[in-house]
Amino acid sequence: MNTQFIRYTLGNILMILAGLMLLPLIVSVIYQESWVNIASFLGTSLVTLVIGFALSRTKLHRRTFYAREGFTIVSLSWILISFFSAIPFVLSQQIPSFIDAFFEMASGFTTTGASILLDVEVLSHSMLFWRSFSHFVGGMGVLVFALAILPKAESSSVHIMKAEMTGPTFGKLVSRLSSTARILYFIYFTFMMITLVCLYLAGLPFFESILLAFGTAGTGGFGVLNGSIAPYDSFTVEMILSIGMIIFSINFNLFYLVYIHQAKRILKSEELRWFLAIIAIAVLLISINLISTSYGVSNAFRDSFFTVASIISTTGYSTALFDHWPLFSQLILILLMFVGGMAGSTAGGLKVSRILLLVKIGWAEIKQTIRPNRVVAIDYEGRRIDSKLANTVLSYLVVYIIIFIVAVLVISLETPNLLSSFSTVAATLNNIGPGLGIVGPSQNFAHFSPFIKIFLSFIMIMGRLEIFPMIILFAPNTWLKRY
Template sequence: MNKQIIRYTLGNILMILAGLMILPLIVSLIYQESWVNIASFLGTALVTFAIGFFLSRTKLHRRNFYATEGFTIVSLSWIAISFFSAIPFVVSQQIPSFVDAFFEMSSGFTTTGASILNDVEALSHSMLFWRSFTHFVGGMGVLVFALAILPKAESASVHIMKAEMTGPTFGKLVSKLSSTARILYVIYFVFMMITLGLLWLAGVPFFDSMLLAFGTAGTGGFGVLNGSIAPYDSFTVEMILSIGMIVFSINFNLFYLAFIGQAKRALKSEELRWFLAIIAGSVFLIALNLISTSYGVTSAFRDSFFTVASIISTTGYSTALFDHWPLFSQLMLILLMFVGGMAGSTAGGLKVSRIMLLIKAAWAEIKRTIRPNRVVTIEYEGRRIDAKLVNTVLSYFVVYVLIFVVAVLVVSLETPNLLSSFSAVAATFNNIGPGLGIVGPSQNFAHFSPLVKIVLSFIMIMGRLEIFPMIILFAPNTWLKRF
């Protein structure tokens, strides 16, 4: 284990985090907030920078590292940034409990959007900004952000990027890793700015527009108002956010292809077609189910479209109390929680690509059972898929289910029914935010004990990093292994 490179990289990440804290500090000065707020960010930034500087002074005997170090660096970095980012909330006493603040920041950086706050509007502007800004940084990935801005990125850093990017496969857009990271962030930033501008033009205050754009870009869902998006009561705002959430749930590689003049190739993406078909089918079925109750046709399709976009993108914004919808609609939303967005996007969930491969693998097995001598191949995006990738997806799914079951058992100790415990884990493990029952869109996670909040915090990080980096971090062999 190359522990020097782990300390060195972690130190650099903490120094970058300290630099990012200057932004909420500026917001605090603009809005002339109390000295406590200013001191909480300034003091935390100085301490974080000092620790990061100390760690980064580690003498590197060798710079090369492998997947184990890459996964360990990513896991430790996400835990560390959630830890240090929570400190300003505790120092300012706007979230007095450190466990609560850690939960909130874990939710922020993992773009989950689950909250322990009963009154979001009670937070100061700087704290609201910092809370939502974590969505923007965490959406594309904290270490991808570091790779994008650091002057040099070693070739071995592909292990870091592979651990942090979502989906069963990873591919560089261009030959140089740092250039790939910069391209991704440019696309990400431009789309975020477009979202911000459209919201502002639609009549949303600039500060609110900025925070909502952060949440939409990162598919996070932290709101500015207690009622999430509902208080704006604007069809235009809802459509901007709905389309924005869907856009940020699409593989960013496809946007790059469109940018370089290969739009037709991007539109031929099999995963994209599945993703859009799932959205269209879900909106239609849920709307019909709502119409069969007391909903009007227009309201049914409007609320259905926004909620489906919010859930499948794992953003978690809400305009309706969908936990009061008919059972069929609630079950549809739970299924969408597990599907999530496309690989290579900012969305969470299992990812459409994995769902596709699982379905195709199951169908192939049925064919082999019917005709044992038949050679059955699995194709994905027009290419033949080897057995290794299919086995990787199946292994991931098995581990995912096992962890999910254990987490549900833990949470069930403090929930009144199966729906609440199941959806609480589904909402956090898939990085969605609101669930159903006692964690529905009008509720939050404040009533859980500190132990369950810590468990759910790690579940959020594990879900964002797609399980294996966190498993490797806590595996005894990781720290005993020598190269």
């Protein structure tokens, strides 16, 4: 274990975080907020900078590292970032409890959107900005952001990208890893700015447009108003956000194909076709179900489209109390929570690519059972899938189910029924935010005990990092010099 490089990297990450805290500090000055808010960000930024600088001064005997160090760096970075980012809320007393503040920022950076706040609108502009800005940074990945701005990135940094980027596989866009990170963030930032401009032109205040654009880009879902998106009551705003949430749930590698003038290759994406088909089928089924319960036709399609886009993208914005919808519609939404967006996007969930591969693996197994002597090949995205990738997908599913069951058992200690326990874990492990029952769109997570809040905070981080980095962090063998 190269602990020296781990300390060095964590130090750089904390210094970057200290610099990012200057943005809400500027917002606080612009809106002439109290000196307590200004001091909260300034003081936390300085402390974070000093600690980060001290760690980064670690003398390095070697810069190379492997998957074990990469997973450890990523896991510790997300925990430390959530920890230090929570401090301004506590110092300003806008979230007096540190555990609550830690939960809020873990939810923010993991782009979950689950909240313990009973009244969002009482927060100052700077705190609202910091809360939503965490979505933007966490959406593409904190470490990907660091790789994009650091002057040099070692070739072994691919282990960091693999640990943080979503999906069963990872591929560089270009030969240099730092260049890949910059391209990804250029595409990401461009779409975020387009969303911001569209929301502003739709009539929203500029500040609220920024925050909602952050939430949409990171598929996070922190709102500015207590009723999420419903108080705006604007068809235009809802369509902008719906389309935006879907766009940010698409694999960014496909956008890169447009960037290099190879847009025709997008049509060959099997995962994209499945993703769009799932959205269309879900909207159609929920709309029909709602219409059958005296829902107006136009409102049924409007609410179902926005809600499906919000849930499958794991954003969590809401315009309707979908926990009051018919059971059939609620079950479809629960299924969408597990499906999530495409690999290589800012969305959470199992990912469409894994679902597609699981279907193909299952179908191949059926064929093999019928004709045992037959060799059944599995093709995905125009290439043959080897047994190693198939085993990786199946192993992930098994570990995911085990973690999910254990989490449901723990959460059941403080929930009144199975639906609430199940949807609480589904909403946090899949980084969605609102669920059903006591964590529905009109509820929040404030009623849980401190222990459960800490537990769910780590579940959110585990879900964002796709489980294995967090397991490796706490595995006893990880910290041994030799296996």
